[in-house]
Amino acid sequence: MIPKELKYTKDHEWVRVEGNMAVVGITHHAQSALGDVVYLELPKAGTTVSAHQPLGVVESVKAVSDIYSPISGKVVESNQDVVGAPQQVNQDPYGKAWMVKIEIKDQGELNALLDAAAYEKLLKDTAH
Amino acid sequence: MADLLRTPLYEVHQRAGARLVPFAGYEMPVQYKGVIEEHEAVRNAVGLFDVSHMGEVEIRGPKALDVAQRLVTNDVAAIQDGQAVYSGLLNEKGGFVDDIVVYRFSPTRIFICVNASNRHKDFEWMRSQARGEAEVVDRSDEFAQIAVQGPKAAQLVQRLTTTKLDDIKTYHFAVGEVAGVKDVIISRTGYTGEDGFELYIPAQDGAQVWDALMDKGQDLGVRPIGLGARDTLRLEMKYALYGNDIDDDHTPLEAGLGWIVKLQKGDFIGKKVLEEQKARGVTRKLVGLEVEDGRIARHGYKVVDEKGAVIGEVTSGTQSPSLKKAIAMAYVPTALSAVDSRVLVDIRGKPAPARVVKTPFLDKGKK
Numbered sequence: 443m444i445p446k447e448l449k450y451t452k453d454h455e456w457v458r459v460e461g462n463m464a465v466v467g468i469t470h471h472a473q474s475a476l477g478d479v480v481y482l483e484l485p486k487a488g489t490t491v492s493a494h495q496p497l498g499v500v501e502s503v504k505a506v507s508d509i510y511s512p513i514s515g516k517v518v519e520s521n522q523d524v525v526g527a528p529q530q531v532n533q534d535p536y537g538k539a540w541m542v543k544i545e546i547k548d549q550g551e552l553n554a555l556l557d558a559a560a561y562e563k564l565l566k567d568t569a570h
Numbered sequence: 571m572a573d574l575l576r577t578p579l580y581e582v583h584q585r586a587g588a589r590l591v592p593f594a595g596y597e598m599p600v601q602y603k604g605v606i607e608e609h610e611a612v613r614n615a616v617g618l619f620d621v622s623h624m625g626e627v628e629i630r631g632p633k634a635l636d637v638a639q640r641l642v643t644n645d646v647a648a649i650q651d652g653q654a655v656y657s658g659l660l661n662e663k664g665g666f667v668d669d670i671v672v673y674r675f676s677p678t679r680i681f682i683c684v685n686a687s688n689r690h691k692d693f694e695w696m697r698s699q700a701r702g703e704a705e706v707v708d709r710s711d712e713f714a715q716i717a718v719q720g721p722k723a724a725q726l727v728q729r730l731t732t733t734k735l736d737d738i739k740t741y742h743f744a745v746g747e748v749a750g751v752k753d754v755i756i757s758r759t760g761y762t763g764e765d766g767f768e769l770y771i772p773a774q775d776g777a778q779v780w781d782a783l784m785d786k787g788q789d790l791g792v793r794p795i796g797l798g799a800r801d802t803l804r805l806e807m808k809y810a811l812y813g814n815d816i817d818d819d820h821t822p823l824e825a826g827l828g829w830i831v832k833l834q835k836g837d838f839i840g841k842k843v844l845e846e847q848k849a850r851g852v853t854r855k856l857v858g859l860e861v862e863d864g865r866i867a868r869h870g871y872k873v874v875d876e877k878g879a880v881i882g883e884v885t886s887g888t889q890s891p892s893l894k895k896a897i898a899m900a901y902v903p904t905a906l907s908a909v910d911s912r913v914l915v916d917i918r919g920k921p922a923p924a925r926v927v928k929t930p931f932l933d934k935g936k937k
Contacts (some may be wrong), residue, residue: 477605477798480889481864481896499918501866503605503889504798506918532604 443470445536449552450561456536464513464544464552468500470535471565477501479531484520484541491517491544493551498541500531512555515547527535538559578714578776586794588792593687593797594628596623601796608799609864609891612657612762615791616720619800621768622776625689625710627682627696635677635703641696641810641820641839642672645832650678654741654759657830659684659692660840664847669812671759673743681755681769683715685812699839709855714776718783719766722790727767729786730779731756735767749782749811751775761800763807763934798893808858808899814869815856815885815899823847824901825856826929855907858929859915861887861896863922867915873924875898875914881906884915890931897931898924 444450449457453470458465473479481501491497497511497522506547520542524530546552556564574597577578583590588599601608601622611617629637644657651674659667668688673681684692689710718727728735733746733756742908744755748769755770756838771779784792800810810816810825823844833843861867866887873882887898898915906913909928914921 477601478604478891481866483865503802503866503891505601506866506868 443556444562444565446558448536449460449512449555449557450564451510451555452564453510455510455512457512457552459546459552462546462549463518464515464546465540466497466509466512466544467516467540468509468531473532473535473539474535476500476507476531477504478502479528482525482528482531482541484525485517487519489517491515493554493562500528509541511544511552513544513546515544517542518545519543533561573847575623577620577774579620579622579716579780582777582780583794588794588796591797594623596660598623598731599790599794599796601798602794605796605798605802606891608793609802610676611791611793612720612764612799612803613723613892615793616718616722616726616766616787617795617799618780618787619717619791619795620715620721620780621717622773623686624715624716624788625684625686625692625708626713626770627684627693628707628709629680629682629696629700629704630678631704632678634680634704635674637700638672638680638682639836641699642670643831643838643840643844644672645835646680647835649661649674650831652742653743654743654757655830656741658822658827658840659695660821660844661695661713661818661836662843663818663824664840665818666812666816666820666822666825666842667695667818669810669816669827671757671758673755687813712773714771714773714779716769716771716776716780716783717760717762717766718769719760719762719764719795721764722787722792723764725767726783726787726790726792727756727769728784740765749779751779754779761809762803763809763896763930763932764803801886802891805886805888805897805899806890806892806930808931808934810856810899811886820848820856820901821852824852846927851904853904854901855904856885856899857902857907857911858931859887859898859900859913859924859925860927860931861898861917861922861924864896865917865922866896867898867900867917867922867924872916873902874914874921876914878916878921880936882913892932895931897927902926907914
């Protein structure tokens with residue numbers, strides 16, 4: 443459940459780079475750890491975000507958790523469909539449940555993200 | 571998780587692929603498939619809960635009933651042998667040492683189910699307060715406990731016992747054989763708002779009964795249920811959870827549990843404080859809230875007024891899987907405790923409007 447073409451953060455967000463845009467969501471592992479997602483809070487279009495800063499909030503029956511921005515830039519769109527149907531985060535974390543599109547400020551920051559192999563290793567190392 | 575205890579059903583949960591977490595000193599299943607799916611299985615069919623972590627304390631001897639009457643808030647003299655009551659076990663200040671279910675086998679044998687996290691504290695308290703007038707025995711390690719809950723629970727349990735379950739009314743119990751295991755206490759009680767049973771089984775036979783219930787319940791849609799759904803199910807009914815909604819500093823009258831306090835019976839621990847509190851009126855009350863922006867008001871979040879001053883506290887909260895609404899329990903000032911009163915909950919620095927609603931949140935009568 444770790445698509446090869448995406449980049450990842452240690453905090454379990456994923457990033458799909460489309461030109462100068464970064465599409466961001468949370469990983470399969472993250473949704474599975476959270477359990478049934480019931481509420482999402484995402485930034486409005488136009489909001490400026492910084493790498494490693496809270497981008498939004500994802501809330502499950504069990505817990506509430508911050509979503510961190512993998513990258514600095516400007517939010518050009520946030521996915522209102524998933525805000526209205528947060529269970530999509532559990533059902534289709536890499537597809538319908540994308541959360542925001544960010545206009546990338548510094549392409550260099552992408553180098554700090556994990557590739558699929560490195561993210562897979564992170565999950566293995568933290569599993570008990 | 572080296573220091574955690576395991577219930578007699580630990581291996582059953584591992585086999586079923588449960589996610590295990592530390593709870594009250596035990597390694598317990600929090601979920602098997604998912605909280606919402608498990609919640610719905612209990613509301614619509616039948617679910618099995620391992621509640622073996624709960625404690626069992628027995629009071630024995632010629633004066634057992636008198637001792638129990640002094641310890642608990644409900645009236646154990648007013649019920650029959652074979653009947654049970656939900657009750658408070660209070661300290662001298664009228665606060666909860668624990669909330670318990672008291673089973674009357676006979677006036678000389680009273681059996682009490684206590685919360686796992688309070689087991690040792692309760693036992694010590696009951697023993698000291700018994701003042702040697704009755705024997706108080708911690709029997710917790712002798713039992714596995716399985717709760718079978720849901721509209722199809724009776725149908726399922728009946729397939730495994732010759733005891734006529736129709737004869738066991740709500741909050742009554744019998745001792746019988748279940749799935750070939752003798753001496754099972756079959757109690758028509760639960761913590762979900764559904765019909766069902768809590769089975770107290772000799773510890774070594776717990777897995778046998780669990781496996782038989784799973785096996786014989788396939789066509790009924792039986793599912794194993796974790797602590798996650800146990801919490802959403804009890805919350806929809808506004809059933810209190812010790813440590814969240816009630817504790818040493820809150821009395822039954824404040825918690826809306828006046829019905830378990832029988833002031834007209836003889837003396838009991840905490841009675842004086844409750845009499846005074848009743849005469850004066852309580853200053854805070856535990857109410858049900860519906861949070862209107864959909865965010866979840868969680869344990870410890872503050873209830874605030876328009877200026878942001880703290881006026882109360884959220885004790886439990888979740889998204890109700892049955893109602894698809896954010897619900898919570900909170901202590902609020904008595905003046906704001908009536909249905910339709912409006913309050914604010916500080917959810918991570920942003921006030922969320924909330925309304926006091928009728929409880930139980932889930933109206934089983936209308937369903």
